Amino acid sequence: MTAHIHAELMMQYAQDAMKSDEPWQMWERLHIEAFGWEQC
Incomplete structure (x- = not known):
């Protein structure tokens, strides 16, 4: 099973x-x- 493509960013x-x-x-x-770039 592979991890979600954005899993690392989701963890951060x-x-x-x-x-x-x-x-x-x-x-x-x-x-x-x-x-x-702009702030979210």
Whole structure:
């Protein structure tokens, strides 16, 4: 059985959720139309 393609990122997010009630504040996403990174 293989792991989910995003399993490692899901684990990192879960670890951030153990430290904060707003873990998405620790992550960014690539915004293609703006050609850059933005906070989630």
